Amino acid sequence: MQQFNLIVLDDAVSSSHVDGRAFIGGDLIGGEYAGHSSSTPASAYAGLTVLGNATGVAVNGLGATVQGTLQGATINSGAGMVRGDASNVNFNGSDKSAVGGTATNVNFNGGQYTGTEATAAIDSAMATATSTDFASLFSRTASSVSQMLDTGGSVVISGNTVTFNAKAVDGVAVFDLCAIDTQVFNAGEFLFNLNGATTVIFNSDEVDIDISANFLGGAAVSLGSQLLWNFYNAETVDLFNQFGGSILAATASLSNQGNIEGAVVVESLQQYAEIHLQPFSGTLTEPVPEPATCVMMLAGLGLLGFRHSRRNRGETCLPD
Numbered sequence: 001m002q003q004f005n006l007i008v009l010d011d012a013v014s015s016s017h018v019d020g021r022a023f024i025g026g027d028l029i030g031g032e033y034a035g036h037s038s039s040t041p042a043s044a045y046a047g048l049t050v051l052g053n054a055t056g057v058a059v060n061g062l063g064a065t066v067q068g069t070l071q072g073a074t075i076n077s078g079a080g081m082v083r084g085d086a087s088n089v090n091f092n093g094s095d096k097s098a099v100g101g102t103a104t105n106v107n108f109n110g111g112q113y114t115g116t117e118a119t120a121a122i123d124s125a126m127a128t129a130t131s132t133d134f135a136s137l138f139s140r141t142a143s144s145v146s147q148m149l150d151t152g153g154s155v156v157i158s159g160n161t162v163t164f165n166a167k168a169v170d171g172v173a174v175f176d177l178c179a180i181d182t183q184v185f186n187a188g189e190f191l192f193n194l195n196g197a198t199t200v201i202f203n204s205d206e207v208d209i210d211i212s213a214n215f216l217g218g219a220a221v222s223l224g225s226q227l228l229w230n231f232y233n234a235e236t237v238d239l240f241n242q243f244g245g246s247i248l249a250a251t252a253s254l255s256n257q258g259n260i261e262g263a264v265v266v267e268s269l270q271q272y273a274e275i276h277l278q279p280f281s282g283t284l285t286e287p288v289p290e291p292a293t294c295v296m297m298l299a300g301l302g303l304l305g306f307r308h309s310r311r312n313r314g315e316t317c318l319p320d
Contacts, residue, residue: 002279003043005263009135009250011052012269019277021045021062025134026268027052036277037061037077047078049129063093065125069101079110081125098122138250138265142232145248145284146203150176153195160188162213168197172283181206191216192223199282200226202245205233209252212240220244224261224278237266246280 005020012024014031020040022033027050034040034047040062047062048054053069063078064070070086077093080086085101091108098113098121099106113121151174153167162184166173173194177184181204190213194200200223209231215223220242227245231237234252239260246262247254255270262278 002041002263003045004265005040005277005279006269006275007134007138007263007265008269009138009266010268012271014269014271016271016274018271018275020263020279022048023134024048024050024052024054027068028054028057030056031271032058032060033064034059034061034078039277041279044128046081046125046129051129053084063095065129067126067129070099079121079125081122083122083126096121134265135250138248142230142248142250145201145228145230146205146232148174148201148203148284150174155180155184157183157187161191161216162187162189163191163193164200165193166195166197166200168195168199171196171198172201173197173199174201174203177202177204181209185209185211185213187213189214189216190219192219192227194223194226198226199284200228200245201282201284202227202229204229204231206231207233207235209234209237210240211238211243214241215244220259220261224276225281227262228280228282228284246278 003021004023006018006022009025011026013029017032017035019036021043037047046065048059048064050066054066054073055071058074059076061077064075064080066082069084070082070089072088074090075093079093079095080091080097082099086099086106087104089106091097091110094110096111096113097108098118100122151167151169153173153175154165155175156163164175224244229245229247231249231252234249237249237252237254239256239258241258243258244261247264249266252266253268254266256273259274259276261276263280264275
């Protein structure tokens with residue numbers, strides 16, 4: 001959740017933009033990507049990676065890699081690598097681009113790879129694009145995070161306001177919301193007292209999640225990089241206002257009517273508002289032994305920071 005601003009495991013439809021790097025595992029329609037490329041953490045991945053077909057997209061930095069077809073697109077900076085056909089596309093960057101299929105009404109303003117050079121360039125880009133099984137990776141991550149024990153803070157529901165009073169252990173606060181998540185998500189206001197916590201984890205096993213709450217005191221922006229919402233059992237997540245924190249909901253369809261201040265990992269996406277670049281800066285505790293390969297993948301991708309620690313309070317938030 002540091003290299004990527006958005007990871008969608010399946011299809012996505014967007015009428016807005018994503019500040020940082022995006023990965024789409026299925027087809028993509030619409031949207032602008034990598035708008036803040038200078039602030040986006042370094043990665044071997046392009047500014048936009050699409051494993052299916054992409055239509056009507058704009059990429060403003062770091063290039064694009066598309067395994068399927070690309071139609072009606074503008075790549076303003078970085079190389080464009082397309083395995084399939086491309087039509088009505090402008091590659092405006094200074095880097096050479098390549099199309100493996102038929103190129104129709106395509107402008108290669110930075111130059112074009114052809115022949116064996118094109119094949120090699122596309123193969124290299126696709127090797128990076130398909131190098132990680134994100135579905136498996138984030139399934140394991142969500143399960144691991146869901147087992148982190150509550151650190152003993154309090155959640156106070158008063159009228160229409162929910163106040164999260166964090167209690168940190170080694171800087172990490174964990175809230176197990178499983179018994180109260182419906183009440184919490186129905187509230188109209190969220191207030192956060194971090195009390196020294198630098199990482200705050202919210203575990204919820206709710207299946208259908210609707211959140212309209214206002215994050216009081218500008219917390220959506222000011223705390224966005226420190227909060228992680230682990231909706232590990234969710235099938236739908238609908239956000240109706242500005243939302244603060246990274247979202248891990250790898251089995252859910254997400255729609256957002258307000259801006260999201262943080263990274264997003266979901267199964268599918270209907271995007272109506274912006275997803276802002278706030279790379280997750282927290283540290284996640286590994287509650288149970290994990291295969292070394294999983295930990296190495298996490299460290300190598302720079303997606304999440306794990307450390308070993310012991311938790312002595314609270315209950316484990318486990319799937320129903």
